[in-house]
Amino acid sequence: MSNSSAAVSRAASSIAVEVEKVSKIYPGGVEALNDMTIQFPKGELTSLLGPSGCGKTTLLKIIAGLLPATSGRVTVNGVEVTGPGEERAFVFQDFALMPWATVLRNAAFGLELRGVAKSERHAIAEKYIEAVGLKGCEKLYPHELSGGMRQRVGLARALAVDAEVLLMDEPFSAVDEQTRRKFQEDLLDVIKHEGKTFIFVTHSIEEAVYVSHSIALLLPRPSRVSEIIRPDIDRDISPDAIRRDPVYLDIVERIWKGLRTYVE
Amino acid sequence: MRSLFTHSLTLRVLSFAIVFGIWEYLGRVPISPAFPTFLETMSALGSMIADGSMAAVYPATFQPLLIGLVISSILGIACGVFMGLNHKAEWFGAPVFIVLQSAPLAALIPLLTFAYGIGLTSKIITVCIMSVPVIVLNAYTAVRHTPVSMIEMGESYLGSRRQIIMKIIIPSASPVIYAGLRLGAAMGFIGAILAELLITPTGIGDLITYNQSIAEYEKMYAAIFSIMVFAVIFIEILERTEYLFFRPDKRVTQ
Amino acid sequence: MKLFGIKIPMMASLIFWAILWEIAGQLDVSILLPPFSSIIMRMVEIIPTQTFFKAFLITAECFLLGTGIAIVLGIPIGVLMGRSIVADRMLLPWVNMFLSAPLTALVPVLMTLFGFGMKTIILTTVLFAIWIIVLDARAGVKNITPSLVDMAKSFQASHWQAFTKIYVWAALPEILAGIRLGCIRSVKGVIIGQLLVSVVGFGRLFELYSANFLMEHMWALLFFLFFFAFLIAEGLGVLERRFEYYAAARH
Numbered sequence: 001m002s003n004s005s006a007a008v009s010r011a012a013s014s015i016a017v018e019v020e021k022v023s024k025i026y027p028g029g030v031e032a033l034n035d036m037t038i039q040f041p042k043g044e045l046t047s048l049l050g051p052s053g054c055g056k057t058t059l060l061k062i063i064a065g066l067l068p069a070t071s072g073r074v075t076v077n078g079v080e081v082t083g084p085g086e087e088r089a090f091v092f093q094d095f096a097l098m099p100w101a102t103v104l105r106n107a108a109f110g111l112e113l114r115g116v117a118k119s120e121r122h123a124i125a126e127k128y129i130e131a132v133g134l135k136g137c138e139k140l141y142p143h144e145l146s147g148g149m150r151q152r153v154g155l156a157r158a159l160a161v162d163a164e165v166l167l168m169d170e171p172f173s174a175v176d177e178q179t180r181r182k183f184q185e186d187l188l189d190v191i192k193h194e195g196k197t198f199i200f201v202t203h204s205i206e207e208a209v210y211v212s213h214s215i216a217l218l219l220p221r222p223s224r225v226s227e228i229i230r231p232d233i234d235r236d237i238s239p240d241a242i243r244r245d246p247v248y249l250d251i252v253e254r255i256w257k258g259l260r261t262y263v264e
Numbered sequence: 265m266r267s268l269f270t271h272s273l274t275l276r277v278l279s280f281a282i283v284f285g286i287w288e289y290l291g292r293v294p295i296s297p298a299f300p301t302f303l304e305t306m307s308a309l310g311s312m313i314a315d316g317s318m319a320a321v322y323p324a325t326f327q328p329l330l331i332g333l334v335i336s337s338i339l340g341i342a343c344g345v346f347m348g349l350n351h352k353a354e355w356f357g358a359p360v361f362i363v364l365q366s367a368p369l370a371a372l373i374p375l376l377t378f379a380y381g382i383g384l385t386s387k388i389i390t391v392c393i394m395s396v397p398v399i400v401l402n403a404y405t406a407v408r409h410t411p412v413s414m415i416e417m418g419e420s421y422l423g424s425r426r427q428i429i430m431k432i433i434i435p436s437a438s439p440v441i442y443a444g445l446r447l448g449a450a451m452g453f454i455g456a457i458l459a460e461l462l463i464t465p466t467g468i469g470d471l472i473t474y475n476q477s478i479a480e481y482e483k484m485y486a487a488i489f490s491i492m493v494f495a496v497i498f499i500e501i502l503e504r505t506e507y508l509f510f511r512p513d514k515r516v517t518q
Numbered sequence: 519m520k521l522f523g524i525k526i527p528m529m530a531s532l533i534f535w536a537i538l539w540e541i542a543g544q545l546d547v548s549i550l551l552p553p554f555s556s557i558i559m560r561m562v563e564i565i566p567t568q569t570f571f572k573a574f575l576i577t578a579e580c581f582l583l584g585t586g587i588a589i590v591l592g593i594p595i596g597v598l599m600g601r602s603i604v605a606d607r608m609l610l611p612w613v614n615m616f617l618s619a620p621l622t623a624l625v626p627v628l629m630t631l632f633g634f635g636m637k638t639i640i641l642t643t644v645l646f647a648i649w650i651i652v653l654d655a656r657a658g659v660k661n662i663t664p665s666l667v668d669m670a671k672s673f674q675a676s677h678w679q680a681f682t683k684i685y686v687w688a689a690l691p692e693i694l695a696g697i698r699l700g701c702i703r704s705v706k707g708v709i710i711g712q713l714l715v716s717v718v719g720f721g722r723l724f725e726l727y728s729a730n731f732l733m734e735h736m737w738a739l740l741f742f743l744f745f746f747a748f749l750i751a752e753g754l755g756v757l758e759r760r761f762e763y764y765a766a767a768r769h
Contacts, residue, residue, distance in 0.1 A: 061668075084671050089672070090672040113679055370713060375737075
């Protein structure tokens with residue numbers, strides 16, 4: 001443990017989140033993570049991709065401070081994680097919107113908990129609601145929105161607290177396919193403009209290749225990082241062109257070949 | 265240590281000890297001359313069991329209770345299932361039972377006494393009117409809310425109406441129907457005791473009112489204690505059999 | 519049901535039963551069943567009287583006080599049980615026990631301790647209503663979507679914030695259901711209490727009518743009570759359905 005602090009300070013300039021030898025054993029003996037080490041560069045989107053049971057959501061929740069690690073440590077900008085913090089924001093798979101609150105209050109909820117004055121937090125939330133493409137929906141309730149729009153609220157809420165690191169737990173898995181594609185395209189825009197660090201859990205190979213600067217391929221039993229892939233795709237071409245880009249298709253194929261033996 | 269402390273059995277015993285301890289303390293203060301201590305009540309209970317006076321009264325309480333519960337189970341399930349299957353029956357019957365379920369049917373007891381006297385019949389009917397609405401409504405909603413996909417599955421494999429009812433609807437509804445029986449039994453107990461206190465004192469109700477009138481409060485409390493425990497055990501047994509027969513999904517955790 | 523192609527609401531069948539009742543009453547089928555119309559006439563006659571109004575006021579007071587106490591005590595206990603394993607394990611056996619126990623057997627105890635008056639009736643009402651309110655509030659808190667709890671944590675909500683901004687609201691559908699079921703039970707409790715105490719409120723009227731074989735009076739009073747109980751249950755049901763979208767938002 002003690003000799004790792006030097007490594008932290010060296011990497012701190014370009015590394016936002018560092019996971020060192022993290023293991024997680026759930027009560028009852030289920031081993032979700034075993035001695036996992038991985039680094040997440042600043043200002044980039046890194047995907048955690050892998051078959052179910054590889055511990056990707058567990059890892060994300062440990063980084064978020066929602067779950068304690070059994071051993072090992074996680075640092076964000078060189079500071080060890082002991083619980084949830086202001087520099088990290090979480091986007092939930094099932095959105096985790098409050099059904100009794102409007103879109104505006106939901107998006108401003110992180111700020112509300114921090115005690116930001118009402119007019120101020122509403123102004124900030126409105127800005128991000130517009131940024132995620134929901135302008136005009138402020139007064140609606142979550143049940144009046146489609147799945148995709150609900151997750152946009154979840155994203156606006158995470159952006160509104162202005163955290164450096166956004167943790168996204170399979171954010172599009174409860175969203176239908178067409179909406180998901182549009183959302184992925186919009187997410188690329190957000191990444192370009194916000195300059196934040198994104199850690200993105202997904203089980204969709206295409207999604208990971210499409211949105212990521214780098215992909216950490218996780219494999220189960222024992223859980224480990226098998227490979228880090230940096231899709232060398234020109235992000236400036238149109239979304240349709242990316243999806244037809246031979247580089248994109250080759251990487252998708254390569255990842256699938258690596259994973260297929262682990263899919264039962 | 266912590267796991268021993270938070271263990272459910274430890275906490276349950278602790279919880280009972282605290283409540284009985286408070287009872288004992290309040291009895292010793294005493295908060296009222298008519299409030300015996302826990303230990304006095306328990307020794308009265310012991311002596312009443314020993315001299316057979318407890319065993320002597322239970323048959324009188326159980327006779328109307330069991331007859332009433334059997335009648336309301338058969339009638340209630342038949343009514344409820346029929347209403348769930350038949351739209352006309354539903355239209356005619358469901359509103360009546362919806363009204364009856366929220367109504368304070370105990371208020372009918374004076375009428376029953378007037379019509380059927382103070383004998384067994386009135387008590388049986390009291391048990392029935394208390395327990396029937398919940399049994400009927402549970403059976404009705406259970407049958408009515410059989411998953412549509414299951415019925416469609418039966419139809420797609422060319423099942424006859426009779427087969428679909430017997431092999432799909434009834435089995436899928438049976439857990440909720442049985443839960444209704446359990447709730448009905450609890451209401452039946454309330455009715456049986458109410459009938460004994462209100463119509464004529466017999467059985468356990470007689471034991472309660474008689475000891476109350478001669479100010480033998482520890483015996484009165486012992487009688488009440490015994491019927492409460494008895495009812496809880498009775499309902500618990502029903503619940504266990506429910507898990508055993510109808511809830512394979514819950515059997516593992518039980 | 520449809521008649522001549524028009525959908526007739528289900529509750530309309532009660533009119534059919536009323537007509538059937540009227541016929542049975544006119545034919546003198548049973549001494550128990552006076553004609554429906556004469557029961558209604560009797561209702562019109564006795565409801566405006568002073569005696570009836572006083573009895574109604576006493577009943578309403580007992581009901582409101584009893585239900586109020588049950589709600590004010592029941593919800594916090596239920597929420598506590600939902601959040602604390604220790605509290606849950608200590609209290610749940612008692613809640614389950616009183617939920618299925620014959621509470622009528624406890625009324626004599628209340629009578630010896632609190633006399634033949636309103637106190638006993640109010641306590642009977644509380645005793646009938648509180649357990650289901652506790653149990654439903656507990657279920658509501660236990661059913662909170664886990665990600666909502668995580669969400670509050672990830673934004674570093676304090677315990678107080680999580681309680682007032684998340685738990686109570688997320689459990690609201692179940693809490694409302696508990697209040698509705700509690701009210702249905704407390705109507706039963708308030709009547710059973712009055713029947714057993716039998717010297718105040720409607721209990722005294724029951725005693726009076728049955729001692730004098732006033733069948734029509736008796737039914738008039740019963741209809742009044744049934745109607746009121748139904749109104750309370752349906753009114754709360756409507757309130758509960760206004761929050762139905764909550765359930766749709768759950769997974």
